Amino acid sequence: MLADESGRRAFHGLEWLLWLAATLCLGTILLAAVTSLRSRQQAFAMSLPGSPGAAHSQGDTSGASQNSASRPARQPGDVIGKLEIPIIGLSVPMTAGIESSSLLRGVGHIEGTAYPGGLGTLGLAGHRDTYFRPLRRIQTGMDIRVTDASGTYHYEVDSTEVVSPEQVDVLAIRSRPELTLVTCFPFDYIGAAPKRFIVHAHLLSASPDAAALPKGN
Amino acid sequence: MRVVPIIPLFLALSLPLPVLAAGSEQPSAKFTVSQQTLVPGMTLQPGSYSIKVLDHLQDRYIVRIDAASGSQHSTFISVQDPKVKSAGKTGAVAWTAGPDGASALRGFTFGSSTPALEFVYPKSDAVALAKLNDSKVPAIDPASEGRPAEVSGLTKEDMEIVTLWLLSSSTVGPADAAPSIKAEKMQQVASNKPPKPVIDRLPHTASALPATLLAGLIAATGASLLRRRRLADRSAS
Numbered sequence: 001m002l003a004d005e006s007g008r009r010a011f012h013g014l015e016w017l018l019w020l021a022a023t024l025c026l027g028t029i030l031l032a033a034v035t036s037l038r039s040r041q042q043a044f045a046m047s048l049p050g051s052p053g054a055a056h057s058q059g060d061t062s063g064a065s066q067n068s069a070s071r072p073a074r075q076p077g078d079v080i081g082k083l084e085i086p087i088i089g090l091s092v093p094m095t096a097g098i099e100s101s102s103l104l105r106g107v108g109h110i111e112g113t114a115y116p117g118g119l120g121t122l123g124l125a126g127h128r129d130t131y132f133r134p135l136r137r138i139q140t141g142m143d144i145r146v147t148d149a150s151g152t153y154h155y156e157v158d159s160t161e162v163v164s165p166e167q168v169d170v171l172a173i174r175s176r177p178e179l180t181l182v183t184c185f186p187f188d189y190i191g192a193a194p195k196r197f198i199v200h201a202h203l204l205s206a207s208p209d210a211a212a213l214p215k216g217n
Numbered sequence: 218m219r220v221v222p223i224i225p226l227f228l229a230l231s232l233p234l235p236v237l238a239a240g241s242e243q244p245s246a247k248f249t250v251s252q253q254t255l256v257p258g259m260t261l262q263p264g265s266y267s268i269k270v271l272d273h274l275q276d277r278y279i280v281r282i283d284a285a286s287g288s289q290h291s292t293f294i295s296v297q298d299p300k301v302k303s304a305g306k307t308g309a310v311a312w313t314a315g316p317d318g319a320s321a322l323r324g325f326t327f328g329s330s331t332p333a334l335e336f337v338y339p340k341s342d343a344v345a346l347a348k349l350n351d352s353k354v355p356a357i358d359p360a361s362e363g364r365p366a367e368v369s370g371l372t373k374e375d376m377e378i379v380t381l382w383l384l385s386s387s388t389v390g391p392a393d394a395a396p397s398i399k400a401e402k403m404q405q406v407a408s409n410k411p412p413k414p415v416i417d418r419l420p421h422t423a424s425a426l427p428a429t430l431l432a433g434l435i436a437a438t439g440a441s442l443l444r445r446r447r448l449a450d451r452s453a454s
Contacts (some may be wrong), residue, residue: 008450011443025433032426084431096418110451111363112415118361119340119382119400123415127424165419173362175402184422196419204389205397207344 032104036130039079039093069087077101079114080109081148083124088138092131094148095126107131110182113171116146117153117208120140123171125182128193132183136201144201152207155179155201162195170198177203244327245269245287246307254311255321256282257338258291258368268325270295270334273375276403278334279376280325287377293368294376296355298324298335314349319344337381339368347384347398354446355403356382 074080078095083106084091092107094116102108107126114120126132144155155178162169162185170180179201184193247267254261265285271292272279278295301341307328315321321342326337335355338346357379360366364375371379380402387399 004384008447012418012447015440015443018436018443022437024441025429025436027430029426029433059229095454103420103424108420110415110420113363114358114361119356119358120361120380122361125422125428126418127422129427130424132422154326163419168416168419170419173402177382177400182419182422189423190428191423192421193423196422203400205395205401206384207348207388207398208339 034107039095040091044050077105079106081146083107084147085134085138085142086145087142088134089209090132090134092126094146103127103131103188107181108170113180114173114177115150116148117150117177117203119177119206120173121171121178121180122146123180123182128183128185128187128197132181133187134183135183135197137186138199144181145180153208154204156204157201159197159200161198161200163198164194165196167196170196170200177206179203203211243270243273244331246325246327248309248325250309250320253319255315255319255342256291257342258294259289259335260319261289261322270327270331274377277337277376277381278332279373280336291368292371292376294337294357294379294381295324295334296337296381312346313444316342316345316349331404339366340382340384343384344398345381347386351386353383353385356384356400358382 074096076095076099078096079093080096081094082091083094095102095106095108096111098108098110103126107124109115110123110125113123116122127136128135138160140157140159142157144157146153146155150215158178161170170182179199181199181201183197184196185195186193187197245267246269247265250261250292251263251267255262259282261282261284263309266282267285267287268282270278271281276296277360278297280295281290281292283290305308306326309325310323310333312321314324322336324333326333337343337355337357340356340358340361343354347354359371359375362379364370364379382400382402385399385401387397389395
């Protein structure tokens with residue numbers, strides 16, 4: 001009788017422990033979803049008329065508006081723009097840095113690489129199981145749009161490859177301005193995936209907001 | 218691509234007073250501008266200026282312009298331009314058109330003693346010049362290599378290794394109808410060290426969210442089963 005009672009209490013305690021664990025886990029998911037939603041709203045706001053990102057046109061020749069020197073100081077995790085690949089339904093915020101907090105809010109800009117539209121290689125990293133999940137469907141010739149405070153730039157996908165994490169030369173500056181997307185591989189791997197999936201694309205115009213579309217679109 | 222003849226700045230500016238520094242190893246000269254004129258890193262106000270080559274690497278020159286009054290100066294990169302013919306003259310060479318209707322200097326010729334130099338502009342100014350002039354514009358974008366964005370913030374080492382680009386007006390799109398600014402890297406001299414990789418290892422990009430979701434669902438399922446059993450036990454007793 002006493003053993004029954006203590007067993008019942010143990011099961012009752014375990015039940016509450018499991019409820020608590022479930023609440024914490026699902027609360028974390030909810031918090032991440034809210035954070036993601038806010039980041040998306042911030043990124044979307046950059047492309048609204050009147051926002052800094054929408055202030056430029058192909059006819060603008062002042063140059064001053066495109067100056068990377070005018071970019072505000074940024075902290076890791078700040079939303080600094082938006083990455084879109086319309087044909088595979090990818091539209092995600094772009095954040096500063098590749099810290100955990102940055103990658104929770106969007107795809108992270110690898111510090112030291114080029115800015116959107118910059119003369120160099122722009123490096124962006126994202127989680128394969130959240131923001132960059134659609135990348136498994138990417139193909140050569142697709143249009144990639146990157147928007148930041150200086151405007152919207154178009155990149156055209158050239159190739160994809162799978163590399164080891166040590167192959168940082170995928171971010172090297174090449175003969176033309178490029179974009180390199182980095183995510184873990186295999187996409188369905190459980191845990192820390194051993195490889196990296198790389199997307200190489202090149203910049204179509206160093207001037208923002210050009211009505212430039214790659215040949216595949 | 219059609220090459221637009223370069224307009225010597227003698228016409229846009231008041232007559233320059235080119236004076237090559239006698240006995241100096243690095244060429245220098247004086248010139249005068251009569252209107253606001255863009256050079257890399259600053260806009261020259263009307264007045265007298267001196268220009269001097271500070272350093273010479275294999276693929277680039279470090280040049281400094283000083284106002285005679287001492288109020289302005291800028292140090293920036295230039296490259297040899299075989300298309301700019303000095304014809305033995307010394308003086309500034311202007312772009313056909315500059316941003317916002319202002320003048321912009323394309324380069325400087327130091328007579329026959331030194332090759333003509335073409336100024337390298339920050340990306341934003343170079344884009345504007347490429348839109349307005351049917352010629353390739355040398356450009357740098359140090360901010361995109363993790364260096365200071367402003368020309369004035371660049372160190373000597375930055376200027377020695379920052380990547381040089383050429384920007385030109387082009388077209389892209391399905392019918393090559395959309396105007397664009399094409400960028401291509403200038404050939405890098407082997408002696409120039411290529412920029413180091415920005416990171417040692419590609420970032421780890423698997424989030425904990427799927428595992429967290431799975432753990433949460435398992436915990437909720439387990440809690441539900443225990444609850445059902447507890448309620449069944451209670452109703453049985």
